Amino acid sequence: MTAQIINGKELSAELKQEMKVEVEGLKQKGLTPHLTVVLVGDNPASKSYVKGKEKAAEITGISSSLIELPSSTSEDELLQLINELNDDKSVHGILVQLPLPDQIREQQVIEAIHPDKDVDGFHPSNIGKMMTGEDTFLPCTPFGIITMLKSKAIEMEGKHAVVIGRSNIVGKPVGQLLLNENATVTYCHSKTKNMKEIAANADILIAAIGKAHAITAEYVKEGAVVIDVGINRQPDGKLTGDVDFESVKEIASYITPVPKGVGPMTITMLLKNTIKAAKGLSGIE
Numbered sequence: 001m002t003a004q005i006i007n008g009k010e011l012s013a014e015l016k017q018e019m020k021v022e023v024e025g026l027k028q029k030g031l032t033p034h035l036t037v038v039l040v041g042d043n044p045a046s047k048s049y050v051k052g053k054e055k056a057a058e059i060t061g062i063s064s065s066l067i068e069l070p071s072s073t074s075e076d077e078l079l080q081l082i083n084e085l086n087d088d089k090s091v092h093g094i095l096v097q098l099p100l101p102d103q104i105r106e107q108q109v110i111e112a113i114h115p116d117k118d119v120d121g122f123h124p125s126n127i128g129k130m131m132t133g134e135d136t137f138l139p140c141t142p143f144g145i146i147t148m149l150k151s152k153a154i155e156m157e158g159k160h161a162v163v164i165g166r167s168n169i170v171g172k173p174v175g176q177l178l179l180n181e182n183a184t185v186t187y188c189h190s191k192t193k194n195m196k197e198i199a200a201n202a203d204i205l206i207a208a209i210g211k212a213h214a215i216t217a218e219y220v221k222e223g224a225v226v227i228d229v230g231i232n233r234q235p236d237g238k239l240t241g242d243v244d245f246e247s248v249k250e251i252a253s254y255i256t257p258v259p260k261g262v263g264p265m266t267i268t269m270l271l272k273n274t275i276k277a278a279k280g281l282s283g284i285e
């Protein structure tokens with residue numbers, strides 16, 4: 001079997017066109033969704049993602065601003081800024097780019113963002129709502145993955161989904177969303193003993209480990225759906241996934257590439273969440 005590729009860049013372009021129409025409608029009602037991105041320090045990868053977010057926002061007509069702070073910024077200074085953004089009626093979504101410098105505790109920052117402006121979906125209140133299946137901001141990468149699966153009408157109900165990785169921003173929430181779709185979910189992580197056998201049992205395999213090409217054909221069942229969340233920068237500067245694409249695409253039924261897979265969808269879902277925040281805060285449906 002040669003897998004069908006789920007192109008996140010193309011799907012993102014379609015979704016952005018739909019959002020553009022929606023944003024035009026909101027603008028006619030006097031509402032322009034606004035996203036504020038806060039970048040602390042000068043991590044080159046972060047800068048590149050932030051640029052991608054600005055470009056995508058522009059395409060949809062969402063307005064965005066970037067606040068850049070030096071890497072020496074204290075936790076108090078950042079929390080103070082977040083308070084101001086929480087109170088600023090013109091700001092609908094707040095995203096503080098992670099990771100943060102060592103002197104700043106990420107959890108303090110995540111919890112300081114008002115849950116109604118938490119377009120990353122990282123606030124404990126929104127994570128709780130996701131767990132109980134209430135309407136809330138879903139974390140962007142997991143939301144993007146579910147959107148990709150639905151775009152191909154891939155059945156999740158009753159399927160065995162295996163998530164490799166248990167980070168708070170990808171592994172744990174994507175497993176929860178798959179469970180909400182009635183999949184049977186198994187998590188694998190660095191302490192898992194028989195990862196290969198478990199992975200090879202998956203109907204839907206989510207690779208979010210952060211190790212280039214770790215998932216080879218041996219980890220994949222014939223006909224499985226393989227979602228690659230890895231974004232590994234190679235020595236030559238190119239991005240590559242956690243999945244060994246060339247070998248796995250011969251076995252899988254569907255596969256996502258890197259680049260042009262999950263990455264662009266993450267940004268697209270951020271914009272969706274920004275529109276949701278703007279509507280929620282202004283009471284427009």
Ligand SMILES: Nc1nc(=O)c2c([nH]1)NC[C@@H]1CN(c3ccc(C(=O)N[C@@H](CCC(=O)O)C(=O)O)cc3)C=[N+]21
Pocket residue numbers: 046048049052095096097098099120140231239258259260261262263264265266267
């Ligand atoms: N508060 C917060 N929220 C985030 O959502 C967040 C974050 N911090 N910190 C960093 C990670 C990473 N991330 C990516 C977004 C888009 C691409 C993306 O669009 N990648 C393109 C390629 C981009 C390139 O070539 O550099 C692709 O895969 O095709 C990748 C990675 C969001 N993150």
